[in-house]
Amino acid sequence: xxxxxxxVFLDDGSTNATRVSTGLHFAKRHDAxxxxxxxxxxxxxxxxxxxxxxxxxxxxxxxxxxxxEFTTKAEQKDVRSKxxxxxxxxxxxxxxxxxxxxxxxxxILRQPNPDQKDYSRLTELSETVLLKSGRPIxxxxxxxxxxxxxxxxxITWDGTAAACRAVHNALPLMHNASEVVLVIVENKxxxxxxxxxxxxxxxEHLNNHGINLTVRRVLKGSYDIATVIxxxxxETATDLLIMxxxxxxxxxxxxFGGVTKSILSSMIVPVLMSH
Numbered sequence: 001x002x003x004x005x006x007x008v009f010l011d012d013g014s015t016n017a018t019r020v021s022t023g024l025h026f027a028k029r030h031d032a033x034x035x036x037x038x039x040x041x042x043x044x045x046x047x048x049x050x051x052x053x054x055x056x057x058x059x060x061x062x063x064x065x066x067x068x069e070f071t072t073k074a075e076q077k078d079v080r081s082k083x084x085x086x087x088x089x090x091x092x093x094x095x096x097x098x099x100x101x102x103x104x105x106x107x108i109l110r111q112p113n114p115d116q117k118d119y120s121r122l123t124e125l126s127e128t129v130l131l132k133s134g135r136p137i138x139x140x141x142x143x144x145x146x147x148x149x150x151x152x153x154x155i156t157w158d159g160t161a162a163a164c165r166a167v168h169n170a171l172p173l174m175h176n177a178s179e180v181v182l183v184i185v186e187n188k189x190x191x192x193x194x195x196x197x198x199x200x201x202x203x204e205h206l207n208n209h210g211i212n213l214t215v216r217r218v219l220k221g222s223y224d225i226a227t228v229i230x231x232x233x234x235e236t237a238t239d240l241l242i243m244x245x246x247x248x249x250x251x252x253x254x255x256f257g258g259v260t261k262s263i264l265s266s267m268i269v270p271v272l273m274s275h
Contacts, residue, residue, distance in 0.1 A: 001209075002172050003172050005105050009109045013142070015140055020073055022270075023036075027079045032080075033080040035083065036081065037084040037100065038067055110142060130275050139267065149173075154180075157182050162275055163244035169274045175210060182199070
C-alpha cells in the first residue's frame with residue numbers, strides 16, 4: 001500500500017520549503033507523482049499597496065514563481081511532478097481546491113498562523129478542504145519542523161469512524177516508522193467506551209499490515225483532551241500525530257471546534273487528519 005498522487009500547497013510563507021521537501025520525500029519513497037498548487041489570489045505577505053490591480057498582478061507573479069521553484073526542486077530530486085495555479089476569489093479558489101483534492105491520495109497543507117494576515121483565509125481553506133475533500137490531510141506546523149515526519153508516530157484513538165479512517169489513510173506513512181504508539185485518552189466515565197477487546201482487535205489488524213505498536217491508556221484528569229494529547233506528543237518525542245476530526249459538525253458543517261481546533265491551533269508536530 002502506497003501513495004501514488006500527492007498534493008502540496010505552495011505559498012510564500014517561511015515553512016513552504018519544509019512542505020515541499022516533505023512532499024518530495026514522500027513522493028520519492030512511494031514513487032509517487034507530486035503536484036504543487038498555488039493560489040493566484042493569495043496576497044504576498046510583504047506587499048504594501050492599496051491598489052487591487054497591483055495586488056492581482058503581484059499575486060499572479062508570486063504564484064508563477066512558486067510553481068517554477070517547485071518544479072525545479074522536483075526535477076533536482078528526480079520526482080515526477082506537475083503544478084497548478086488556482087485563480088478566483090477566496091470562495092471560488094477554495095471550491096476549486098476541494099475539487100482538485102478529490103484526485104489525490106494525500107494533501108499537504110500548512111497550519112494557519114494567527115499572527116499573519118492570511119490567517120482567516122487559510123483557516124477557511126483548511127476547514128473546507130478537510131470537511132469536503134474526503135482525503136487525508138497532513139498539516140505542517142507554522143513553527144516549522146527539522147525532520148521529515150513518520151519516524152515516531154502517535155495515533156489518538158477513540159474508536160470512532162473518523163479515527164479509524166485517519167489511521168487507515170496513514171498506513172503508508174507508518175510502515176517505515178521506528179515506533180508507533182496508540183494513545184487512548186480516558187476518564188472514569190468514558191473508560192468503557194473503548195473496551196479492551198476492541199483495542200486488541202484493532203492492534204491485531206494493524207499487526208496484519210506489518211505495523212507493530214504499543215498501547216497507552218492515559219487518564220484525562222482535570223485537563224482537556226487536546227492538552228493531554230499534546231503533552232503525550234512532547235513526552236514521547238513524537239514527530240507525527242494521527243487523529244480523526246473530533247466532534248460532530250454543526251448545522252453549518254463546521255468541524256473545527258473542540259479538540260480539533262485546539263490541536264490545529266497549538267500543534268507542535270505535523271498532524272495527519274481525516275474526516
